[in-house]
Amino acid sequence: MKIGVLGGGQLGRMMAIAGYPLGIEFGLYDPTQDSCGGQVARLYNAPFEVTDELKKFVDEHDVFTYEFENVPLELAEYIVQRKPLYPGKDALYYSQHRLREKQLFVDLGVPVTRFSKVDDRVSLLDAATEVGIPFILKTTTLGYDGKGQYRVTSEAELSELADKLFPEMGEACQETSYAGVNEYIAEAFVNFTRELSIISVRDQVGNCVFYSPAENDHRDGILHLSVAPAPNLSDEKLANLQGYAQKLLEKLNYVGVLSIEFFETEDGLVVNEFAPRVHNSGHWSMEGCVTGQFENHIRAIAGLPLGVTDNRSVSAMYNLVGHDVDRSAMAMHDVHVHWYGKDIKPKRKVGHVNILADDYLQLQQKIDDVDALVK
Amino acid sequence: MKIGVLGGGQLGRMMAIAGYPLGIEFGLYDPTQDSCGGQVARLYNAPFEVTDELKKFVDEHDVFTYEFENVPLELAEYIVQRKPLYPGKDALYYSQHRLREKQLFVDLGVPVTRFSKVDDRVSLLDAATEVGIPFILKTTTLGYDGKGQYRVTSEAELSELADKLFPEMGEACQETSYAGVNEYIAEAFVNFTRELSIISVRDQVGNCVFYSPAENDHRDGILHLSVAPAPNLSDEKLANLQGYAQKLLEKLNYVGVLSIEFFETEDGLVVNEFAPRVHNSGHWSMEGCVTGQFENHIRAIAGLPLGVTDNRSVSAMYNLVGHDVDRSAMAMHDVHVHWYGKDIKPKRKVGHVNILADDYLQLQQKIDDVDALVK
Numbered sequence: 004m005k006i007g008v009l010g011g012g013q014l015g016r017m018m019a020i021a022g023y024p025l026g027i028e029f030g031l032y033d034p035t036q037d038s039c040g041g042q043v044a045r046l047y048n049a050p051f052e053v054t055d056e057l058k059k060f061v062d063e064h065d066v067f068t069y070e071f072e073n074v075p076l077e078l079a080e081y082i083v084q085r086k087p088l089y090p091g092k093d094a095l096y097y098s099q100h101r102l103r104e105k106q107l108f109v110d111l112g113v114p115v116t117r118f119s120k121v122d123d124r125v126s127l128l129d130a131a132t133e134v135g136i137p138f139i140l141k142t143t144t145l146g147y148d149g150k151g152q153y154r155v156t157s158e159a160e161l162s163e164l165a166d167k168l169f170p171e172m173g174e175a176c177q178e179t180s181y182a183g184v185n186e187y188i189a190e191a192f193v194n195f196t197r198e199l200s201i202i203s204v205r206d207q208v209g210n211c212v213f214y215s216p217a218e219n220d221h222r223d224g225i226l227h228l229s230v231a232p233a234p235n236l237s238d239e240k241l242a243n244l245q246g247y248a249q250k251l252l253e254k255l256n257y258v259g260v261l262s263i264e265f266f267e268t269e270d271g272l273v274v275n276e277f278a279p280r281v282h283n284s285g286h287w288s289m290e291g292c293v294t295g296q297f298e299n300h301i302r303a304i305a306g307l308p309l310g311v312t313d314n315r316s317v318s319a320m321y322n323l324v325g326h327d328v329d330r331s332a333m334a335m336h337d338v339h340v341h342w343y344g345k346d347i348k349p350k351r352k353v354g355h356v357n358i359l360a361d362d363y364l365q366l367q368q369k370i371d372d373v374d375a376l377v378k
Numbered sequence: 379m380k381i382g383v384l385g386g387g388q389l390g391r392m393m394a395i396a397g398y399p400l401g402i403e404f405g406l407y408d409p410t411q412d413s414c415g416g417q418v419a420r421l422y423n424a425p426f427e428v429t430d431e432l433k434k435f436v437d438e439h440d441v442f443t444y445e446f447e448n449v450p451l452e453l454a455e456y457i458v459q460r461k462p463l464y465p466g467k468d469a470l471y472y473s474q475h476r477l478r479e480k481q482l483f484v485d486l487g488v489p490v491t492r493f494s495k496v497d498d499r500v501s502l503l504d505a506a507t508e509v510g511i512p513f514i515l516k517t518t519t520l521g522y523d524g525k526g527q528y529r530v531t532s533e534a535e536l537s538e539l540a541d542k543l544f545p546e547m548g549e550a551c552q553e554t555s556y557a558g559v560n561e562y563i564a565e566a567f568v569n570f571t572r573e574l575s576i577i578s579v580r581d582q583v584g585n586c587v588f589y590s591p592a593e594n595d596h597r598d599g600i601l602h603l604s605v606a607p608a609p610n611l612s613d614e615k616l617a618n619l620q621g622y623a624q625k626l627l628e629k630l631n632y633v634g635v636l637s638i639e640f641f642e643t644e645d646g647l648v649v650n651e652f653a654p655r656v657h658n659s660g661h662w663s664m665e666g667c668v669t670g671q672f673e674n675h676i677r678a679i680a681g682l683p684l685g686v687t688d689n690r691s692v693s694a695m696y697n698l699v700g701h702d703v704d705r706s707a708m709a710m711h712d713v714h715v716h717w718y719g720k721d722i723k724p725k726r727k728v729g730h731v732n733i734l735a736d737d738y739l740q741l742q743q744k745i746d747d748v749d750a751l752v753k
Contacts, residue, residue, distance in 0.1 A: 023391075025717060042398070043398045293711065330682055330683060334683035354401070
């Protein structure tokens with residue numbers, strides 16, 4: 004079997020590495036010529052359009068998946084008409100658009116924060132009343148790591164933002180828009196105590212397995228650390244997280260790994276967003292679980308039985324963002340450095356360190372030791 | 379860093395898969411066009427000679443290693459004069475020649491069975507007296523899995539073999555020789571209770587780590603099952619096995635993974651042979667240990683710190699030889715199937731199954747369950 008992955012970054016790269024021991028071959032498709040996945044699998048290098056190279060890529064593989072949710076729908080459509088694509092087009096349709104995604108969660112009974120659609124000056128001002136200040140305004144499509152987002156914490160900031168985005172008679176201003184997107188979602192601020200994420204997997208006959216939810220910490224808007232299982236998570240919340248994930252998996256007739264982020268608040272869980280793919284907050288599972296997220300994603304889309312997701316111990320994933328770690332970390336007990344084969348640049352994810360320990364106390368000590376070796 | 383591996387079979391393949399997470403790139407060199415390693419890394423396809431393709435292969439990689447011990451010495455010499463080659467030429471010099479290898483063990487104080495050189499009719503008949511009947515005659519070079527070997531269990535068989543190999547005035551007969559090799563070693567039969575092997579690793583600054591010795595069972599002369607740690611191994615024998623391995627590592631100024639096979643007899647340990655490479659009897663370490671043999675081999679030759687070799691549990695490696703295993707084995711707890719991407723043919727190693735368990739009793743049950751799924 005040959006699997007084609009849309010996207011040749013570190014996620015596609017790690018899918019290939021995890022799938023090779025299963026006897027599966029991989030090709031990656033990416034517009035960037037030096038995509039790091041190209042170091043471990045054949046890279047088809049062309050724009051994300053229905054190019055001749057894409058047609059060749061589709062011809063030469065049996066099953067398709069993607070490493071990022073912004074795959075153009077027409078490209079997904081081209082593939083779906085010819086070969087299996089997992090998790091599929093529905094997952095893309097919802098995850099590419101923050102309003103559709105939010106409404107889907109509402110329909111499934113998954114708790115969301117108050118939100119409102121904004122596409123002109125009037126709806127922006129109305130949103131401030133409906134969801135309340137403070138709120139955050141996000142483009143409905145594109146944007147990540149805080150890009151295309153605005154915080155509104157006062158009436159003054161609201162007027163300022165209205166003038167910036169919709170200055171002329173309430174019309175959208177192309178120059179100040181992010182990536183040309185003029186449709187927004189206003190979301191009420193969530194006062195959360197921590198972020199949790201859950202990785203789940205569904206196979207082609209409907210079996211679902213779940214990884215332990217992780218607790219995630221960010222630095223400068225980028226994931227810094229995930230700890231799993233999330234400490235002090237009540238059985239009730241664990242059951243809720245799995246239940247919400249299962250609803251979404253079934254609603255989307257999903258095949259593969261699904262990631263959902265939640266906020267834990269004093270009033271309970273509130274969903275943030277989902278990603279129809281393997282996720283940075285699940286990288287700890289590579290050594291931390293009997294079967295890692297990458298392998299289980301490949302098993303699911305290849306029609307193979309899912310692997311057991313039991314934890315080997317408590318685990319952490321420490322992201323290497325714009326920094327490397329000293330090689331001496333590799334000699335630490337049950338510390339596993341994964342490098343993505345990328346040059347180091349500010350804010351760029353160049354690798355991660357998986358850390359296993361007997362208990363949370365030892366885990367924290369090892370995290371501190373790794374932290375001291377990051378340079 | 380780019381590592382070039384001589385040989386593109388499953389061992390080279392698994393080296394690449396283990397090295398990719400370390401950010402290392404791989405190329406494999408193999409005369410066979412459809413070598414299974416070519417599915418996961420670039421394959422340089424040409425004979426094992428100093429070809430133009432070999433020169434290109436050497437130019438395009440930084441460090442070299444091999445997946446089999448019969449690398450022609452002139453080819454090793456070509457590389458050594460230009461780039462680092464690990465474990466190096468010395469390891470090949472001894473492991474390619476059974477007499478040199480045996481003498482090396484004698485010099486290092488590692489117990490060997492009685493042996494004698496045979497290269498004509500007279501020395502064959504003398505050997506029968508020196509080492510005693512029964513004995514086994516092996517070509518000094520080449521041969522594996524019983525090829526190029528003869529058992530002599532009586533005077534009649536001795537005469538027969540003498541007539542076959544050295545019929546004319548004691549001269550060697552080319553037609554009946556194996557692969558044109560006319561030099562032999564006669565080895566006294568070893569009445570062993572079991573075969574043990576130990577995998578060890580030495581890095582570029584002389585640090586050595588050891589894996590738990592494994593107990594190996596063969597079927598039709600091919601490794602069938604390895605169990606690690608070898609059950610009921612005395613502390614004294616464990617210390618001896620590690621001590622012998624360390625002597626050999628240091629004598630050869632070795633870098634990388636070294637495998638040594640021993641017979642356990644009523645009178646103690648007797649060495650069988652060593653292989654200067656990752657070894658089938660160490661495959662259980664991929665999931666069974668904190669750091670597997672393939673990753674540690676790559677760490678060693680890449681100049682990185684060695685990883686911890688502690689066991690995660692008790693483990694077994696079940697070889698898939700000429701048979702496949704039902705996909706349902708993948709759903710078993712802590713059972714990991716590794717396929718090599720090869721077509722199934724009689725006696726061909728097409729994959730292996732790593733099995734982890736809490737204790738030997740559970741391990742045996744899981745081995746039996748896997749066995750029932752092999753078809």
